[in-house]
Amino acid sequence: MENPVHSMANLFSQLGLASSNDAMTLFVRLHTLSPTIELEKAPFWSPSQIAFLLEARADDSDWSELVDQLDVMLHQPTWH
Template sequence: MEITGFHSLNDLFAQLGLDSEDAAIEAFLDRHHLSGQEQLSEAPFWSDGQRRFLKEAIQDDSDWCEAVDELDTLLRH
């Protein structure tokens, strides 16, 4: 997967405790989608810890925010 900013999408999946291999990420993206105005951190498929991490990454404009934004975009296609 593509590297964005400080962290790659693979790094983000590893940080979230998910399988970070390219094939696993593609499978995740095939199974999960965001609709309309649904916020990434509010999606029902995250655990509480994952949800908190994603929300804080954006709110704090952390070095994870570019990878989180990329994930958000990919889940809307």
């Protein structure tokens, strides 16, 4: 298995979000999603963020694994 090209901090930066460990933890805590809301349909994303998330998954890009990890993190209220 190859090492990831990007880190979670890189993904947050790519999405225009603060990317320190504390900032990422706070974002996840403040934006926990219910199981019925898909990541890309969360109300807090901008249109450009939604487009990036959708494209990353659709293209199975270097970002797709991290987008999947972010999805899991936002659906688990105890992540930190």
